[in-house]
Amino acid sequence: MKILNVELGDRSYPIYIGSGVLEDAKIITSHIKTKIICIVSNTTVSQLYLENLKNLLDDYQVIEAIIDDGEEFKNYDSLNYIYTKLLENQCNRDTTILALGGGVVGDIAGYAAASFLRGIPFVQIPTTLLAQVDSSVGGKTGINHLLGKNMIGAFYQPQAVVIDLNVLKTLDNRQISAGLAEVIKYGLIWDEDFFKYLEVNIENLKQLDFDHLEHVIYRSCEIKAKVVSEDEKESGIRAILNLGHTFGHAIENCLGYGEWLHGEAVGCGMVLAAKMSLTQAWLSESEFDRVKDLIFRANLPIEKPKIDYENFIGAMKLDKKNKDKEIYLVLQQGIGKAIVTNKYSSSALDDVIKS
Amino acid sequence: MKILNVELGDRSYPIYIGSGVLEDAKIITSHIKTKIICIVSNTTVSQLYLENLKNLLDDYQVIEAIIDDGEEFKNYDSLNYIYTKLLENQCNRDTTILALGGGVVGDIAGYAAASFLRGIPFVQIPTTLLAQVDSSVGGKTGINHLLGKNMIGAFYQPQAVVIDLNVLKTLDNRQISAGLAEVIKYGLIWDEDFFKYLEVNIENLKQLDFDHLEHVIYRSCEIKAKVVSEDEKESGIRAILNLGHTFGHAIENCLGYGEWLHGEAVGCGMVLAAKMSLTQAWLSESEFDRVKDLIFRANLPIEKPKIDYENFIGAMKLDKKNKDKEIYLVLQQGIGKAIVTNKYSSSALDDVIKS
Structure with a gap:
């Protein structure tokens, strides 16, 4: 223990x-x-x-x-x-x-x-x-x-x-995969080595190997605890824990809660956030492929479900991170680092939502 | 200001x-x-x-x-x-x-x-x-x-x-009196001099003399702020601010909210709490009379409304101060001091409720 x-x-x-x-x-x-x-x-x-x-x-x-x-x-x-x-x-x-x-x-x-x-x-x-x-x-x-x-x-x-x-x-496989979405998130926002570990061991995790799982749960909680300790009430850095969630919540909201599991929506949301980061040149093509690939190997959806643009952007506007009616996104800066920002091309966002 | x-x-x-x-x-x-x-x-x-x-x-x-x-x-x-x-x-x-x-x-x-x-x-x-x-x-x-x-x-x-x-x-007179109930409470739980001041000036307050009111509001807020600063989340001393409220809430609950104003129920509740303190010899007859008298002069009810015993005690059992199904009361120890306690005669409580 x-x-x-x-x-x-x-x-x-x-x-x-x-x-x-x-x-x-x-x-x-x-x-x-x-x-x-x-x-x-x-x-x-x-x-x-x-x-x-x-x-x-x-x-x-x-x-x-x-x-x-x-x-x-x-x-x-x-x-x-x-x-x-x-x-x-x-x-x-x-x-x-x-x-x-x-x-x-x-x-x-x-x-x-x-x-x-x-x-x-x-x-x-x-x-x-x-x-x-x-x-x-x-x-x-x-x-x-x-x-x-x-x-x-x-x-x-x-x-x-x-x-x-x-x-x-x-748990069934879908629920394990949904949990792995949040695990992958910690690698993406905080710890490139952890991300690499997941790339190597994703099959062991899907097969519920307890040694690997214990390590991964511990490290995930450790990263989350570190971020929360620095910013308990989300006035700053804690918002990076929301990577994939602005898109993910919009997916859940538009499809109806329960249609996709939360982790599935976050998994897909992280691909969309990575796509945005790619358009801003904060993520290289090869890094983007690694992100998409690991999320795919975790059996999570990587394609946005078909949702009307207005509905989707309307749902994103409800996000708690937003200020002055502007949509703030958590985006990657390479693998292992994330920022919360409204400094992105809004036409790029439109393209990602319409893709 | x-x-x-x-x-x-x-x-x-x-x-x-x-x-x-x-x-x-x-x-x-x-x-x-x-x-x-x-x-x-x-x-x-x-x-x-x-x-x-x-x-x-x-x-x-x-x-x-x-x-x-x-x-x-x-x-x-x-x-x-x-x-x-x-x-x-x-x-x-x-x-x-x-x-x-x-x-x-x-x-x-x-x-x-x-x-x-x-x-x-x-x-x-x-x-x-x-x-x-x-x-x-x-x-x-x-x-x-x-x-x-x-x-x-x-x-x-x-x-x-x-x-x-x-x-x-x-505000109408009833609402002014309801506010005065809480003002009197601060004298009773914390400051005998303030209680004496109220005894002298109650008529000025009822007539909305602003000089007296400003002093009284300031002093009330000051006492409350002092108590709250010491115990923000009511794990201890803050509960003395509840003087009269265990009885008062039960009155409101049993009569139906809105029948009596909250301050009226608290005024009457403070008389009942004083009566309990009298039975425990923590308040003298003359002190009890002074409490009842001031509450009466503030145009607040001093007689408990007719409420079935079981209903009344049932409502008191819902109080947030209670522990282990025992009713905790805020009682006077003289004028200007209060304690939270379950060390009282339960037959005395029955008598007070049935009075």
Whole structure:
């Protein structure tokens, strides 16, 4: 097992990474100082792990809030369902929320924790690769609004993140690939050597080789933790973690949430961002090919789905990074470095969107 | 004009107090660093002050979100109405929310600011005495849930609070008295001399003598700012600001929100808390009489409305201060000092509730 600390002053917390860590009660309970636990999960994940988890928590009063499975349920109705469960059970600040699931569960459970009684503690147990390397780390919580993804939320840090590799065995290939999209992102924005490592080992990762996976999850969390430590509330550098997301969110928004997995949209979005970087001569042809190639080998889509231009650009205009109605993009400067900028040719952007 | 600084590290902010401060554009605009302003107000207050305020803000793009007037509208529907206005206008983090109204508007607008895009700046312009001395200061924001008051929210500090005494002229007597309840509270929990000052000057305050009011608002904000600076997120001493509120919230909850004004419920709640303190011999008979007397002279109710015991105690059990299903109360230890405790005779509590 590896332990990584996210350094955020009095909001610092550890990430435990290893196979079987979810069977060790002490890892979880050492971070629960309350008498009541509310486990938030979804209908799919709860069937796999809820009973085992509850067996570890004999000493607590345990409440469950099981929401429907899918991005389309990351909304106020699901959030309110959690609030209602908490209130019906007369829960007060002496309650810890345990988020057991993928990114949707983590985001919504984290936001429930941030907003219930103006904040109660929570622990993340991410059960998808994407959640393990990305959404469970860094404190971004929230829900979707009818008019845009992740528009409502809070920066709110967990007490701990517990990552068990074993849970990856129950994921299908599409979900593994979706997680690999975010892994590739860390190479692209921060660490060329890591990108090379992924080029060499992508097949091992797709086949769930635990040694390679543990390294890759650790390094992904480490890069994310480093960026988040420097800029917790995204006033600057943290925005580079959004590589591929401006395009990706627009794809998800236009196709309808759930049609493509988030990681699939981000994978394709990173190809589009690389294409933009190529037009600005910040990425060479051969670098662009390497980016596209690795994303393709991770079984992620590299071609933009057919979407009407006006719809697509309209969705991009909703992005949280934008200022003064201008679209800000995260673009590559070579492999291993990214910048957030509005200094690009807008006709090039039009071409990429229309391609 | 007086200026008071709330000391909270990088979340510190000034409170401006004076008559006519709302006519000085610079006071407000010096705290707005964004190009877009969303004014949140209600149907009553907006008719009085919205046009004047907008005239001061010529250099900005101004959006309005006007919610219905009343505690019963401090809910998710009103909050979502604000989100929708912001999203329809493609607002991003380059937007400041201006809360123009009483406690309901301030709480809901502040929570919209806390949660929209995970946080945008906001400025408070409280237009009731109660909001000026209490809810606009300290960063408690939120909405009610069907199952309890203020159950959903965030600790989120404004950029500034702008308190104009002139707005008090349009309030009716009931609302002035409701504000005086919170003013009296500061004397009771923190400052016996201030309590004596109120005993002497209560008539001047009811008649809106501006010199006395300015002093009283300043001192109230000063005490609140001091307590909040010591314990921003209510893990300890901040809870004494809840004097009268455990009973008061139960009254509001059982009668239906809006039946009594919040300040009226708190006034009566402080009498009930004093009665409890009397039973524990922490308050003498004569001190109890002084408390009841001042609350009475402020035209606040001192008799508990008829409410079924089970309903009342059930509502008290929802209080956020409670731990391990035990009701924690804020009680007096003489005049000018308060404690949060579960060490009281529960039969005495039953007697007080049944009285």
